[in-house]
Amino acid sequence: MTDFLVIGECVADIVRTPGRPDVTHPGGSPANVAYGLGRLGHPTALLTQLGTDRLGELITAHLRSAGVELLTDGRPPAATPSAIVTLDDRGRADYTFDIHWSLAPTALAVTAPHVHFGSLAALLAPGAEATAALVAGLRAGATVSYDPNIRPALLSSPTEVRARVERCVALSDLVKASDEDLQWLYPGRSPEQAAAHWLTLGPALVLVTRGGAGALAVTRDARAEGPATAAEVVDTVGAGDSFMSATLDALAARALLGAAARASLRSLTGATLAAVLRHAGAAAAVTVSRAGANPPDHRELAAALS
Template identity: 40%
Template sequence: MILCAGESLIDMVPEGASYRPLPGGAVYNTAIALGRMGADSGYLWPISRDPFGEMLLHPLAEAHVDTSLSPRSDRLTTLAFVTLTGGEARYAFYDEGSAGRMLTADDLPDIPDRVSALFIGGISLVPDPCGAAVEALVARVRDRIPVMIDPNIRPFFIQNEAAYRARLDRLIAMADLVKLSGDDLEWLTPGASHDQAAAAILTRGPRVVFQTGGSAGARAHWSGDILNAKAVRVEVADTIGAGDTFNAGVLAALDQAGVLNRKGLAELTAEHITAALTLGTRAAAITVSRPGANPPWAHELAALPA
């Protein structure tokens, strides 16, 4: 089971003069996408008992995502109000004292042996106590299972930049797979080209750094030559959940190939990584073709032209 640990929230998406509430959150979206693709997926994050919490649980159940490790909470669900500019999404978060934000390391459950990989990322890495809890979780499991991180950096959400940069440095050093967008790379390494920044991050310990670029497709930096996958051309509705879906495609492809484990990652080939890039970009293309974070099901991916 691929366990996704990180935020779930309600995206308040503009609809005329009002907002439409849609389940979302970077890590939550990846868990949903994995489940819809047919991967054995699990989710770990406190889920509120408020009405929005119930709204979050339904898509998880529908995608057959295991939520047995997710505690219920009487605290409120995080809200993210979305502004769309040219199809690009920007967010204002309402998160103080929320169910997820108040997760502590002491609240973490024991991670069962059936968990074969861990995915983390998003705004859950920024504030404490939840950021420290995720870091503690990674430190606890990294010796036995692979870890993938997508920080999905939101500069306006960061109150203590030095502390956040230090946390990312520690987490990236413990991760096997790292996904970064162009905006992420520019924030992490100002003044460097995207390829230079990704190559520098690769030296910190990860086996692969995946670099996404929207319509430019995706690249992978590893011990061999840089690998590329072209973007699938679609009419873009918005970009909400695109990177999260890409992450699921990468994990699902590596899992299908039987290499999402300590031994397999040590023996990765260009073919494995190219397949991961390809599934990630194909899955993301379907997500951006429709409003909100709405990842594809396996049958939709199968029907997408090659």
């Protein structure tokens, strides 16, 4: 049985560090989440678009190494999306993209109790509409999580993008965003204010990652903050995606995912939120301690937590 269905883009991250040769890593936020879930032992399927080029072969092998099942809309593949990731002297990443998303309406043979989607696949035309329609159709039988993972260089104004993001938020039971995402979408609002606004749109839980300042989790009735787990940072590529996959891992372990668990997901205590943040923060710390979007497997995460 498939535990998770992830919908979204794969991207080849070509990492560029001053004074060093370029290094290519498999990436793309939804693909990273699928890979992270696979590494944590969850049977996971990814609906995505990949070319038959060298970069597509690299990403395919990478995802399959974690047991991720690859699904497509059945159309001939285009070139594999790519991004130039430039790292500064503190390992922080800046992106330049060559990305397209043209998912067509498709019927899936695979079902799962939880669906995750996000990033460019939820925002870029022409495929974003098909993505949203598919998630809306799956929602009756699954809980849904969403991560906007905003990339301003590929998007229009915050005013136009905000409406699309909020449509996705309204489809979701769980939403994660970085403080930078929220600052871009809601200038002048604090992350706490933006998270409170999202809760009014329908989700049970909103998570906000804040880099070195840790993370925040809020529901309508509970709140928790988690400090950042100490780590020697190599780069921050994929840290938020690792946080997302580990969040889903922690919720699944507590039987809090799946359509039948919706009421329970809306009744989380502060203690449970704190435990989830600790689990997810430990995974992110492992990821930033090594190059590329390289999340921990279940043994590495258990060691980090201990």
